[in-house]
Amino acid sequence: MSDDLVHDPKGGMPRLIEIMRRLRDPQTGCPWDIEQDFASIAPYTIEEAYEVADAIERQAWDELKGELGDLLLQSVYHTQMADEAGLFTFDDVANAISDKMVARHPHVFGDESRDKSAEQQVQDWERIKAAERAGQKQRGVLDGVAKGLPALMRAVKLQKRAARVGFDWPSTDEVIDKLVEEADELRHATDPDHIREEFGDLLFVVANLARHLDIDPEEALRGANAKFVRRFEAIEAALARQGRRPEDSDLAEMDALWDAAKARDKASRNT
Incomplete structure (x- = not known):
C-alpha cells in the first residue's frame, strides 16, 4: 500500500507524508534522516524560506514551485518527528493554522x-x-517575538511591540540624532567587546530608523547588496576587456570604474 502511494505521481500531500514517514523509519529508512532532530533541521527550514523569497524576488516562477516544495518538506519533516514523539500530527498542524486564520x-x-x-x-x-x-x-509586551528570527527583522518587531505602549521616538529626527550619537560612541570604543556592543547598538537604531521611514530594512539591504554586486561586476567586466582582473588593478582605478558604473545606474533610472 505504502509503495503504491510513494510512487504515485498524483499522490499529493498523503504521498509526501508517507515518503517522510518511510525516510524516518528506524529499520528501513535513510540513516541521515533518522539521525536528525528539530534543532538540526531548523537551519534548513530557515534556508528554504529564504530560497522561496529569492525566487520571488527574481521572479523565477519556474523555480518557485520547487522552492515551495522544499519549504513544505520542512513542515512535513518537523511534523513527522513530532508525530514520532507523540506531540502532534500533520492534521493537528493544518487544523491549528486553519483555526487561527478563521479566528483572525x-x-x-x-x-x-x-x-x-x-x-x-x-x-x-x-x-x-x-x-x-x-x-x-x-x-510581557515583548513576549512571543521569536528569538530565531534574523536579528534585523527581530529588532523591528521588538521596536514595534514597544511602540504600541508608547515607548518610541516621536519622529525620525530623534532617531537620526540617536544614530549620530551611536556612531560617535562606536568611533570612541576601544576594546573588542565594547566595539561589538556599540556596533550592535548602531544597527539597532538603523532598524528603528527603517521602521520610522516605513522601510523594510531586510528588503533595503537586499537591494543594496544587489547594487553592490551589479557595480562590482561592472568593474570586473571593464578590467576583463583589458585582459585584467581586479587583483591586477588598484583601489584608485577600481574606484573610478565604480563611479562610472554608478553614473550609468543613475542615467538608466532617469531614462
Missing part, C-alpha cells in the same frame, strides 16, 4: 463587516493577536 478574519468567516480600511483591519489583527498572547499567558 471575523470579517470574512464571522459576522463582522468587511467595510473597513486596510489600516483598521491591521489594527483588528493586532488586537486579536494580543488577545491570543494573553490567552497563552505571555505577560
Whole structure:
C-alpha cells in the first residue's frame, strides 16, 4: 500500500507524508534522516524560506514551485518527528493554522463587516493577536517575538511591540540624532567587546530608523547588496576587456570604474 502511494505521481500531500514517514523509519529508512532532530533541521527550514523569497524576488516562477516544495518538506519533516514523539500530527498542524486564520478574519468567516480600511483591519489583527498572547499567558509586551528570527527583522518587531505602549521616538529626527550619537560612541570604543556592543547598538537604531521611514530594512539591504554586486561586476567586466582582473588593478582605478558604473545606474533610472 505504502509503495503504491510513494510512487504515485498524483499522490499529493498523503504521498509526501508517507515518503517522510518511510525516510524516518528506524529499520528501513535513510540513516541521515533518522539521525536528525528539530534543532538540526531548523537551519534548513530557515534556508528554504529564504530560497522561496529569492525566487520571488527574481521572479523565477519556474523555480518557485520547487522552492515551495522544499519549504513544505520542512513542515512535513518537523511534523513527522513530532508525530514520532507523540506531540502532534500533520492534521493537528493544518487544523491549528486553519483555526487561527478563521479566528483572525471575523470579517470574512464571522459576522463582522468587511467595510473597513486596510489600516483598521491591521489594527483588528493586532488586537486579536494580543488577545491570543494573553490567552497563552505571555505577560510581557515583548513576549512571543521569536528569538530565531534574523536579528534585523527581530529588532523591528521588538521596536514595534514597544511602540504600541508608547515607548518610541516621536519622529525620525530623534532617531537620526540617536544614530549620530551611536556612531560617535562606536568611533570612541576601544576594546573588542565594547566595539561589538556599540556596533550592535548602531544597527539597532538603523532598524528603528527603517521602521520610522516605513522601510523594510531586510528588503533595503537586499537591494543594496544587489547594487553592490551589479557595480562590482561592472568593474570586473571593464578590467576583463583589458585582459585584467581586479587583483591586477588598484583601489584608485577600481574606484573610478565604480563611479562610472554608478553614473550609468543613475542615467538608466532617469531614462
